[in-house]
Amino acid sequence: MKKMIVIMLTMVLVLVVSACSGNKTSTTDDKTAPIEPNVSAKEMTEQMLAEVEQPALMELTAEDLKNVYDLDAAKLEDFSVRIPMMMVHSNEIAIFKVRDVNDIAEVLAKVKGRAENAMKSFEQYLPDQYENAKNHKIVTKGNYVLFVISDQADKLITVYDRFFTEK
Template identity: 35%
Template sequence: MKRFLSAAAAAALALSLNTAALAAGGYAGSITINGTALDTSGLPAASAPYTAVPLRSVAESDYGYAAWYPEEGRSFFSLDGNSIYVDCATGAIELNGEAQTGMTASFTQGVTFVPVELLNHLEGYTATVQDSRIAIVTPNGEALTKLARQIIAKIELGASNKPAESELKEYYGLDTARFDEVAAFFPMMISADTIVIGKVKSGEMDAVKKELEAVRARTQQSFEQYLPEPLERAKNGRVVTSGDYVMLIISGDNDTAIQMFRDGVKG
């Protein structure tokens, strides 16, 4: 299970890291994530220029997050379902439950830097270095994921948990083998907000629609005894199609989401 900072601890961590980083400056080189430049102007210099990346900045720029557990002396970073723990005393790195040998993190002015090759161990990520430029490609650069992110931002959808494909079957009953591509986001907190967009394989549309309707029905059932607002949203959730594409949307503005979906998959 993922763990989260208390609001006070999160604020303290953000303040300490951001203040130190802004005061220092000096990160050498450039970083792009899915073709978009990462703002490194406020970061301190890394101990290994051009081959180390500021992990918190990368995570947050790719819809992930960072947390700090002072009682454990460790920091936590989530990148598209990949979990990274860093020991703040030794720099030891743990990725998805496995210790990473031959790689250690470094710390400058409160900023955690990790070797760029760590990103190539993350599922769905690649990172390349050319001269002083680091180019990172992530699953969030895929077309349907980008469309889902655009809808989430436009209608302020409270869905930010992006499960791994293996988790879609285990926890949500969605058989990813029926899709050519699928992007799904579920609520992190007590909310019904959900979006799933997929390109469906030939002959699988009816089965996929049934699975998505089952997700909507289970969401409705989970709120039937309390919280009328998410219950109403779940009741009004819709499964819609456009050609080979399908979307489940549970939100406060389904009409806008559906129009964006249909316009987006045409492209």
């Protein structure tokens, strides 16, 4: 019972934080559900990186995902996360396909926690990378969550959006 209350409170908190966080999170219109991509999250990430140059990024494993995002890969049907190889860049790309739509709020909370950690990492270290992390983007489409830290985030999102519109 206590666990259910904590989950409900967490969901409410995520909704309140989302409403107050400005335009960093966008969702699709319920009337026009996105087309389900016919490629994996890894293939989407690779295509995004092929079209929009980024600093060297390394791919996270399921174990890394737990350590970096505090996110259990069992809740995900598919994922691809790329983080900087060296901590002189804040660039990051993460695509999560959530198994159960009811877990979207939890994944969003974990992603927002990761965004906060990224900002804190660079706040006193590299001001330009701190600004980059501050301007992160989170996009939800159906069961997918995209998290991007990049000075070219809009270009990366444009490539990502094509996976949901092409047939």
